[in-house]
Amino acid sequence: MVNERPIMAQLHLSLPFDLDFTLCCGQTFRWEKQDDWWYGTVGENVFKVRQNGDKLEFENASEAFVRRYFRFSDDLPEIFSQINKDKHMVKAIEQFKGLRILRQDPWECLISYICATYKNIAAIKRMLLHLSRKFGKEVVLDGYSFFTFPTPMKLAKATLENLRECELGYRVKYVSQTSKRILRNDYDLEHLKKATYDHAKEELLRFPGVGPKVADCVLLFSLEKLDAFPVDVWIRRAVLRHYSGSFPSEFVNTISRHKSLSEATYRRLNLFGRQYFGKYAGYAQEYLYHYERTQTRSRS
DNA sequence: CAAGTGCCTTTATC
């Protein structure tokens, strides 16, 4: 790994892909744009990408890695044809066509979404940047410094005080306990890729700080469960605005009345998404999420 | 400009 020259290459995109949508849609938190390149650390490596129409240029990563990370084997047109069940989804797809779900590292994804509870995206990014700077390893590309995501060992050994300095707040104990559990049992999150959705979700729910929403995000973004359908405040809003007809009015009233979702309510909305949109419900969720956020923003 | 609200929720407690 000494003085190895970065590999510069490009690949031709035959299916829809939009790099900016994909990296800015809130599924991942540690990509940075410098000049017109996106820089990201994945695993031990930092690499950069930029899109030029139907060309994707990248440096310091193999083509196989890039294809895998951006899930280029996902047949987006086929996925669209499965999830465009109504005019809302048609609009969402029209607007954000090319947004892809990434294949993230399960460990980083787990900790990231434990941190993400009850925070906005900007704050989540800051927390994870702090964590990486403090507990990760520095890697340099083009003179810019980046940091790998901390290992379970690093976070398990960190004091609560050190973690607190990363603006984690009450999440400190969840991150610490989850890291310790992973380390102690030498727990391999990867094996959940082979498990069923239900089994993998059950397993994830046993980690401190992981509820149904966090579990669904980890399943969708890192464990190959494209049928996972995370329900957050935006999805709840989207359901209220566009899909309230699919539920009894008393249920709709209950959702609007309460600020947060009960477990039963979560289950119901989650089930709706998975049944209504089918095996690519996760893609539907991402498009809906992004659509709802931009709709609401431009309205105010 | 202060104070209130909201944030890709989970957990503890009643």
Added chain:
DNA sequence: AGATAAAGGCACT
């Protein structure tokens, strides 16, 4: 079961 409160701290209004 089902409701409710508490838990950082920052940005936005």
